[in-house]
Amino acid sequence: MKAIHFGAGNIGRGFIGLQLVKTGYEVCFVDVNSTVVDALKARHTYEVGYASEQGGRERVDGVTALNSLSEPDQVIAAIRDADVITTAVGPSLLSKIAPLIAEGLRQRDQQTPVYVIACENMIGGSKHLQAEVAKHQTVAENWYFPNAAVDRIVPLQHHEDPLYVEVEEFFEWVIETTGLPEAYPRIEGVTYVENIEPFIERKLFTVNTGHAIASYLGALFHKETIAESLTDPRIRRGVQTALYETGWLLLEKYGFNPVDHSAYIQKNMKRFENPRIHDEIIRVARSPIRKLSPSDRLVKPAKELMERGIEADGLARGIAAALTYFDPNDSESSELNAYITKYGIEDALNAYLKLSATDPLGSRIIEHYEAMQQQVNSIA
Numbered sequence: 073m074k075a076i077h078f079g080a081g082n083i084g085r086g087f088i089g090l091q092l093v094k095t096g097y098e099v100c101f102v103d104v105n106s107t108v109v110d111a112l113k114a115r116h117t118y119e120v121g122y123a124s125e126q127g128g129r130e131r132v133d134g135v136t137a138l139n140s141l142s143e144p145d146q147v148i149a150a151i152r153d154a155d156v157i158t159t160a161v162g163p164s165l166l167s168k169i170a171p172l173i174a175e176g177l178r179q180r181d182q183q184t185p186v187y188v189i190a191c192e193n194m195i196g197g198s199k200h201l202q203a204e205v206a207k208h209q210t211v212a213e214n215w216y217f218p219n220a221a222v223d224r225i226v227p228l229q230h231h232e233d234p235l236y237v238e239v240e241e242f243f244e245w246v247i248e249t250t251g252l253p254e255a256y257p258r259i260e261g262v263t264y265v266e267n268i269e270p271f272i273e274r275k276l277f278t279v280n281t282g283h284a285i286a287s288y289l290g291a292l293f294h295k296e297t298i299a300e301s302l303t304d305p306r307i308r309r310g311v312q313t314a315l316y317e318t319g320w321l322l323l324e325k326y327g328f329n330p331v332d333h334s335a336y337i338q339k340n341m342k343r344f345e346n347p348r349i350h351d352e353i354i355r356v357a358r359s360p361i362r363k364l365s366p367s368d369r370l371v372k373p374a375k376e377l378m379e380r381g382i383e384a385d386g387l388a389r390g391i392a393a394a395l396t397y398f399d400p401n402d403s404e405s406s407e408l409n410a411y412i413t414k415y416g417i418e419d420a421l422n423a424y425l426k427l428s429a430t431d432p433l434g435s436r437i438i439e440h441y442e443a444m445q446q447q448v449n450s451i452a
């Protein structure tokens with residue numbers, strides 16, 4: 073059994089590659105980072121460490137890698153032979169890897185099924201990748217693109233060994249089975265469900281909404297990590313408020329049990345506070361334009377709540393904080409900041425969040441944004 077995994081980064085090595093190897097796949101990582109690719113090719117093994125009370129390390133053996141920039145033909149050949157293709161490159165890069173995947177799929181024996189699973193923080197990731205592949209190649213009937221949700225906190229890594237990756241112990245990987253043949257491959261640790269929507273929204277609107285707001289409020293109050301942010305009652309309250317709002321929405325939409333969902337929120341607050349994980353604000357806050365887009369973790373639940381006549385003030389505050397965020401090393405943050413400086417907050421709301429300053433959510437965001445501007449000046 074062969075698997076190709078695009079993106080030998082933190083979640084690629086620390087979660088997806090690990091589970092594939094545990095299942096018995098020979099895993100070939102594809103990446104553009106030559107340090108990581110060369111080390112994987114030379115050693116064929118790496119270690120995953122656990123940031124938990126028990127700690128411990130696991131060896132991931134029998135892996136190799138290819139560089140998609142310098143070895144595109146080899147990547148295409150590897151796709152020809154693969155049973156499963158997974159990705160963890162970041163949502164905005166799926167369009168970049170799609171041509172190579174399309175060419176590899178085109179060259180396959182068309183009788184053999186293949187499963188392509190995007191493991192990205194986005195709703196409908198695999199179907200989005202399928203649409204990107206379809207721009208280059210007609211998608212055959214037995215190329216399956218089941219949507220997935222992946223959850224494990226893997227912070228930025230700062231080790232001498234470029235392959236070592238430290239992860240939290242908790243993980244959840246959910247794959248949608250609707251439309252798959254009976255004999256779809258089972259991956260160790262994966263939960264298979266017929267309808268992924270409740271799972272991906274529960275995860276995105278809790279783990280990712282809470283994390284994002286902790287990061288943007290954290291940046292506003294000059295914190296360095298998520299755990300540090302949550303020791304500040306102003307930030308903690310902001311995160312909890314937003315999570316009870318998204319919780320209300322999830323209960324309305326999917327009929328989750330309120331007691332179970334409250335426990336899920338508290339479990340995630342504990343994950344954010346894990347003292348063994350140094351999760352830097354810059355990682356969790358990265359790509360604010362994507363995180364502020366109408367289909368992502370902040371604006372989507374806020375809009376859906378307001379449409380139901382339910383308050384979303386905590387989310388509005390989190391969104392405002394995201395609009396104040398600035399990291400000069402993050403291209404999206406730089407773009408957003410330059411846009412706000414040039415055209416003002418109302419136009420930015422329109423251009424990036426697809427919200428008008430006069431609608432109830434837009435006007436709440438602007439009120440918070442203006443209050444925060446004063447706060448920025450007073451705590452600077």
Ligand SMILES: NC(=O)C1=CN([C@@H]2O[C@H](COP(=O)(O)OP(=O)(O)OC[C@H]3O[C@@H](n4cnc5c(N)ncnc54)[C@H](O)[C@@H]3O)[C@@H](O)[C@H]2O)C=CC1
Nearest residue numbers: 079080081082083103104160161162163192193224225226
């Ligand atoms: N780190 C985490 O805790 C989690 C991350 N995710 C998702 O996984 C995805 C990756 O996140 P991370 O692993 O944290 O990021 P990362 O930056 O550590 O890994 C991304 C990898 O993709 C590689 N890459 C970039 N362009 C490429 C290309 N054209 N072809 C092949 N590889 C390419 C990069 O060199 C890097 O090694 C994101 O969508 C993220 O939302 C999901 C759950 C948890």
Ligand SMILES: O=P(O)(O)OC[C@H]1O[C@](O)(CO)[C@@H](O)[C@@H]1O
Nearest residue numbers: 193224225279280283284356358
């Ligand atoms: O990877 P993204 O979408 O930029 O967002 C970072 C988020 O993803 C995770 O790494 C995993 O869901 C969270 O820890 C964090 O909230």
